[in-house]
Amino acid sequence: MTVRDPLPGAALESIFVVIVATGVIWVGSRWLEESAEHLAGYYGLPAVIQGSIIVAVGSSFPELVSVVLTSLSGTFGMGVGAIVGSAVFNILVIPALAGIVADGELVTSRTVVYKEAQFYMIAIAVLVVTFALAVIYHPLSRGPTLIGELTRPLAMLPLLLYGLYLFVQWQDISDYSPSETHSGISKRREWGKLAAGLLLILVAVEGLVTSVESLGHLFSIPEFFAGVTIIAAATSLPDLLVSVRAANAGKGITSVGNVLGSNTFDLLVTIPVGVLIVGVVPVNFTVAIPMLAALTLATVLLFTFLRTDLVVTNVESYVLLGTYVVFLLWVVAETTGMTQIIHSA
Template sequence: MIPGGFLPDSPVVNVLIIVIATGFIWFGSGWLEESAEHLSAYYGLPAVVQGSIVVAVGSSFPELSSVVFTAIEGTFDMGVGAIVGSAIFNILVIPALSGLVTDGDLDTNRTIVYKEAQFYMIAVAALVVTLSLAVIYVPVPDGPELAGNLTRPLAALPLLLYGLYLFIQWQDVSDHDAGGVTDGTDIGREWGKLAVGLVVILVAVERLVGSVESLSHTFGIPAFLAGVTIIAAATSLPDTLVSVRSAQTGNGITSIGNVLGSNTFDLLVAIPIGVLIVGSVSVDFAVAVPMLGVLTLATVLLFSFLRTDLSVTTFESYALLFAYGLFVAWIVAETAGVTHLIKGA
């Protein structure tokens, strides 16, 4: 019965809850992102830091919530799937949509390409190494051949790398001379709006995860694949909103910075926090790594487009959307049993 025993646990009710929860995620994220932008302006943060840290962490809260709830409920594979699926969506779809809503090309700069994008690629590699160490040193007894337990010491490795990322960003803030915009800003109100947005997102994601888990059991969809598709799309709404809106106002740096910063946070912070909460979780290397391989290819594709004239053209935007279409088609084929590239699913 859901929620609280008042509604039947049926596919129709679960789909309805998913739609409503997604709407609340969008609503809460709007408050969160608006307050984050005002706070960034108030404290005088540079655009790249605003996009890759403040706004990115705020818009990543749905992904973080999904990992925490799936870890608590014992469906951590679904949470990891949501993170990876959301990261692929962010890399391919959001820059494409941002490029299509601008008048001309979506402009970036060398800071985005040579700092944010390259550090993000390091984050992907760090997560693969962490999962590899789990399989090698903490294998799951009587479990799948390539399953390993992510423990708290292993989860600390990506967090340490994110600490380095924050140090680099702090250096950029120290070198930035712009003063804060304090006129007309009620700082207490903005912090309060941010807190309310976080609470709304937290409750909505908890309902979303529960309904998706129920649907996955009903239709026999593997938890990882359910996370990659349904939860990933819903939790990516905040990132889409803030990046497209930034692109429309001509701020391509904040738009792309949000995408890369959000993905960096998801991989290096969201997944480890889920592990820290429950102590140890099992991850099937055979399921996770093929998806991370797709994420790596998507990242290389976006990096290539960003480096070419430091912009994303209309043609490149359509190419990114086409690549995501291929990814979705592959996931459908895996779920239907047409292909078997994901061995553990």
């Protein structure tokens, strides 16, 4: 990487904003997670629903904001990179750390494995098909680099699948009878705390995205890889906090449900929302698909570990962490030109 216009002061300022914004996201997400958990308990929702929908959607708000902001600023590639990078981080790092803090084992259930994990694999497949349709029916270029336009009608395909996901969840809780509910909770206070957390995250993510864009221009970092690394790690903090705390409290189902539910929301909702706001965004198929292939392999690895005795052991946790290190090394190799699996523009 080369520096186009060496401005150490500007670079230090951007790095400082990234650090501060990351901390603010952590605080705001903590408020959001706590209020969402209290509200889920108040309404008597089962653990898997708390993790895969209520808490997952809340902790995915940073990714949603980052995609919206990058779409409006014309750097949609960075937003997609943040989603894919965050998804890989969620799949490999969060269950690993949750398993380590949960006395060496992260206990899950057949419901999480056979419904949440498998539905998430379908979500990845649908997103790949959506990107492929954009290249086939709205091509911008052909050859070594395949770029297509992702339009609003195409963006509706993932959203429709998420609608099916919500329908399946609703069917599962239609006959659920909670053993206890938290009736002493103030709904108004918890909803207010949730809104305050969302507002805090909104402001912080805007500063984060702006600073990362600035660093990318200074050091000639491709926008997709800036999203995969820096923004992805920062916006994954809420999911990390939620899942690790749940695992430490012995709530393995909620912990894993949050990871898979959050990733499902990111792929099927956040990316289409960015398209619906802007109208049309370019999708570099030759960049997105190898990254989604890496995400698929990570998901298969986690699914295999989850299905084995329905737990993630201590050894398996370290294997997941090692796999993420390999992923980061590959991203660095692609950015520096050491490998050329991804044919970017």
